[in-house]
Amino acid sequence: MPSFVITEKCDGCKGQDxxxxxxxxxxxxxxxxxxxxxxxxxxxxxxWECYCCVKICP
Incomplete structure (x- = not known):
């Protein structure tokens, strides 16, 4: 299952580029x-379902 973003929790890394x-x-x-x-x-x-994005997400 590909990664997805929980939109309620995502803050866009506080507006960084x-x-x-x-x-x-x-x-x-x-x-x-x-x-x-x-x-x-x-x-x-x-x-690739490596979940690097999930692991690094603040």
Whole structure:
């Protein structure tokens, strides 16, 4: 199962240009929705399910 973001808990890394999940993802799949300031997986089908994004998320 590919990673996903719990939107209620995501704070967009407090408005930084690059979130922790964007920085750590080996496939560069994680993106920041600048309107909602929430991270999201732009291509769940290509996720390796390594869960690096989950581990680094504050």
């Amino acid at each position: 690059k979130t922790a999940c964007m920085y750590i993802c080996p496939n560069d799949l994680m993106m920041l929705d600048k309107d909602k300031m929430k991270g999201y997986n732009q291509e769940p089908n290509y996720c």
